[in-house]
Amino acid sequence: MPQPDPLQPVSLSYRDAGVDIAAGDALVERIKPFARRTLRPEVLAGIGGFGGLIEIGKRFREPVLVAGTDGVGTKLMLAFALNRHDTIGIDLVAMSVNDVLVQGAEPLFFLDYYACGKLDVDVAATVVKGIAAGCEEAGCALIGGETAEMPGMYKEGEYDLAGFAVGVVEKSAVIDGRSIAAGDAVIGIASSGPHSNGFSLIRRIVAASGSDLRSPFDQATLGEALLAPTRIYVKPVLRLLAQVPVKGMAHITGGGLLENVPRMLPAGLQARLSLRSWPRPSIFSWLQRHGRVADEEMHRVFNCGIGMALVVAPAHADRALAALAAEGERAYRIGSVAAQPAGEAPTVVV
Numbered sequence: 001m002p003q004p005d006p007l008q009p010v011s012l013s014y015r016d017a018g019v020d021i022a023a024g025d026a027l028v029e030r031i032k033p034f035a036r037r038t039l040r041p042e043v044l045a046g047i048g049g050f051g052g053l054i055e056i057g058k059r060f061r062e063p064v065l066v067a068g069t070d071g072v073g074t075k076l077m078l079a080f081a082l083n084r085h086d087t088i089g090i091d092l093v094a095m096s097v098n099d100v101l102v103q104g105a106e107p108l109f110f111l112d113y114y115a116c117g118k119l120d121v122d123v124a125a126t127v128v129k130g131i132a133a134g135c136e137e138a139g140c141a142l143i144g145g146e147t148a149e150m151p152g153m154y155k156e157g158e159y160d161l162a163g164f165a166v167g168v169v170e171k172s173a174v175i176d177g178r179s180i181a182a183g184d185a186v187i188g189i190a191s192s193g194p195h196s197n198g199f200s201l202i203r204r205i206v207a208a209s210g211s212d213l214r215s216p217f218d219q220a221t222l223g224e225a226l227l228a229p230t231r232i233y234v235k236p237v238l239r240l241l242a243q244v245p246v247k248g249m250a251h252i253t254g255g256g257l258l259e260n261v262p263r264m265l266p267a268g269l270q271a272r273l274s275l276r277s278w279p280r281p282s283i284f285s286w287l288q289r290h291g292r293v294a295d296e297e298m299h300r301v302f303n304c305g306i307g308m309a310l311v312v313a314p315a316h317a318d319r320a321l322a323a324l325a326a327e328g329e330r331a332y333r334i335g336s337v338a339a340q341p342a343g344e345a346p347t348v349v350v
Helices: 021-036 075-082 088-101 121-138 199-209 222-227 234-241 256-264 282-291 295-301 314-326
Strands: 063-071 106-116 141-149 159-170 185-190 248-251 269-273 306-312 331-339 347-349
Touching: 021 121, 021 141, 063 088, 075 088, 075 159, 075 199, 075 222, 088 106, 088 121, 088 159, 088 234, 088 248, 106 121, 106 234, 121 141, 121 159, 121 234, 185 269, 185 314, 199 222, 199 282, 222 282, 234 306, 234 314, 248 256, 256 269, 256 295, 256 306, 256 347, 282 295, 295 347, 306 314, 306 331, 314 331
Parallel strands: 106 141, 269 347
Antiparallel strands: 063 159, 106 159, 185 306, 185 331, 248 306, 269 331
16 A cells, blocks of 8 residues: 655645735645644555545445534634634544544544634644644544635634544444443543533633633633643543443533433433532633533533543443543543433433
8 A cells, every 4th residue: 555755745735725825835834744743554645735535444344434523613712812822723623533433433534624814824833733733642644624815704813713534433333322221331531621612601701700811720820721622532432442342422512411412322211420420620610600600501511521421331331441541531430321201301410
């Protein structure tokens, strides 16, 4: 199989026709080293700037491709306010690769879209460096991207981001939640903070509280606590899947625990989560206190400290927790699956 040329950028179409040629060329040169570090054997090099080629390879008998796309929402506005652009790219990758992961897929490659009013090469390169770092952490290749310069669309110094990931899983190994049954255990893996959801409410709370994003918070600042990059669960969870049968997974994004956990449950079942079974990061207590947010709304908007939920048979729960701990993840048995009582929600936090 052809191997990537280490001196050749792989389908990096970062210079759009609408972007100043010199600025576009400068950006491409800045991001080449970051993109090279993400290459996988499946990437076919020397494609040019119009598309990327990926070879799925022979290790899958019945490969199924799983695709996911997302952005980082108004978390970008905190990055603008603090002039911090080094981790927002990690958020972008995390949102898509974690979504692909929940069906058991290994992310293969990632593409991004960066839009701005006028290209600032330094800022864009910093963002793409973060994207490449996220791809490295997820084990997927950054094979291309699009930079669009649209004067009048964005305020000076602002930009927007979107990303797209594709993964692959053996058809027989797709995780779809169908085998989940009453009595199964729910495992929660710790988040790194709010991740990339709930920031419209977060910004309102910060504004209403009169707090300075640069004020001390725990061992950092309030802004740094809110900007903490989204946890990428790909490698530890893929290694878990090789050791323990996992019946279902849910990436806790917009909609929080109450709206994401049900997405993996068959009809007629309920996940009962115990709030006291995991430690809630202090940033969520700060948000609840300063925003006077009710418990149920907290669980509907935020991950509240659990970024990924998994369902396993009760006999496999301890082994799953041990495997995740061995990978450096903080994981907890946060609840169980039961028959859904009439009139009750499919997920409750008690």
